[in-house]
Amino acid sequence: MSTPVQPTLVTTSRMGAFGRIMDTTDRTPGTLHTSNAWDRQLHRIGGHLLQSWRWGEFQQRHGWTARRIQVSDSAGTAMAQVLVRFQGPLSVAYIPRGPAIFGDPEVMWPMLLERVDALARRNRTIMTLIEPNDDSVLTGTLADVGAARRADRGQSCPRVRIPLLDDETILERMHQETRHNLDLAQRRGVKAGRYPAGQLAIEALYRLMAESADRNGFGLHSLGYYEDFLHTFGDDAVLLFAKADDGALAAALVTARFGNEAITMFGGSSAHGDGHRAAVLLQFEAMRWAREMGCGTYDLRGILNRNSERPGTDEGRWLSWFENGFGGEIPTCPLTIERRHVPVLPWLARTLKRIER
Structure with missing residues (x-):
């Protein structure tokens, strides 16, 4: 049985325009909390530009807050850059062209989703929009990951x-x-x-x-x-x-x-x-x-x-x-999914400002 690495979290809070925002920095030894380390590892496991550190820093100047999750285990590595946007006391979250998973998705998905849920609780997130870059990271049914299909394909439309x-x-x-x-x-x-x-x-x-x-x-x-x-x-x-x-x-x-x-x-x-x-x-x-x-x-x-x-x-x-007309390959287009953290109020997410890409 694999044993997940338990991160040590240093958490601070600040008062933002929409209430108290929790800032969490992963201080586990070896954790990828610098731009070069994050991007090197992301590239190593086949991650996308929209999961890169620079994309997150860029989006932070345009209405988002970037949070990064990295989970390592004997079964593999999972990385997700989560963009959070606040609306009043609540927020929505977005994982563009991610997560990146190397190893066994059946083991890494639950570990990663546990961290996504923890981040959602800290930021009062109603739902997280997940746009996988390819089908290899998806396992089981949508119900298995507590998600629903999203009609809006966003960044994950065919290419x-x-x-x-x-x-x-x-x-x-x-x-x-x-x-x-x-x-x-x-x-x-x-x-x-x-x-x-x-x-x-x-x-x-x-x-x-x-x-x-x-x-x-x-x-x-x-x-x-x-x-x-x-x-x-x-x-x-x-x-x-x-x-x-x-x-x-x-x-x-x-x-x-x-x-x-x-x-x-x-x-x-x-x-x-x-x-x-x-x-x-x-x-x-x-x-x-x-x-x-x-x-x-x-x-x-x-x-x-x-x-x-x-x-x-x-x-x-x-x-x-x-x-x-350029004659390239058209990869299988994965589902765009919503992980609903407030399942009894799914309509509330629709009242928030549409996610801008």
């Missing part, structure tokens, strides 16, 4: 994962129409390049994102959110622009990396840019950057599926065609 091989192989794996549009963009004089994340460049990125959001009905954060992201991730992120032959900006893209995987984070395009399929050229250039940075895979996250609300629209057809 395309592309092996970063040489240019020729990447092109061969693309669908014929995607290769045609890449060639079309180049023949029409569209140029793609990498740019420093200066103020003017970030403002240009935001204008293109706002235009895409208005055209396609997407949500948008403030300009400062994207500026902060680029400054936080520094050399582990890249800002790319595509320009039409007349010099006008056609599309923009932000890609970041964690470990050996690069991930599409944000992007936008003008109507003119869509016509030239400038976004295809940008993604191809982002793959080259990721390969230069030592990444082995590229994650085109957020593709539509047949259950999408927009599959029959022009925007829906374009997004599905665009992201599937």
Whole structure:
């Protein structure tokens, strides 16, 4: 029988805008309570960028409180970065693209959930939204983990994962129409390049994102959110622009990396840019950057599926065609689940502000 490591907790409290907030720091010897140690171990067990220390620190400047849980046992290791958002005296919690589990999930899941529940009690959390990065961490039924299926898939919507091989192989794996549009963009004089994340460049990125959001009905954060992201991730992120032959900006893209995987984070395009399929050229250039940075895979996250609300629209057809057209693998999309800590009042969670991603 495995014996879990019992953490030693040093707990302090402070008065926040919404009441008393409990701050808990794990001081067990060897616990990963520094950024480098956390990220090294997370990378070692296959964790996602949205579980990285920097993502948590970034989100803390945008309305969340980051808490990190790490459990080790002879059966394996489990890690979860839990983002907590307070609304009045209560809170909701969110585990994006996590947890990361290495070893036997049947042993590690209960141990991890015990810590998640303890964190929920300290923060008066109504429910924790869990968006696993893959199916390997899920065991048993939803009832076994005291959870319910969530209709909103959030970060765990289907995505395309592309092996970063040489240019020729990447092109061969693309669908014929995607290769045609890449060639079309180049023949029409569209140029793609990498740019420093200066103020003017970030403002240009935001204008293109706002235009895409208005055209396609997407949500948008403030300009400062994207500026902060680029400054936080520094050399582990890249800002790319595509320009039409007349010099006008056609599309923009932000890609970041964690470990050996690069991930599409944000992007936008003008109507003119869509016509030239400038976004295809940008993604191809982002793959080259990721390969230069030592990444082995590229994650085109957020593709539509047949259950999408927009599959029959022009925007829906374009997004599905665009992201599937690169010829990568489409991993099994795990369930997004809610662990309800106040099961007798599930409706109360719906009154809280919608979780922003």
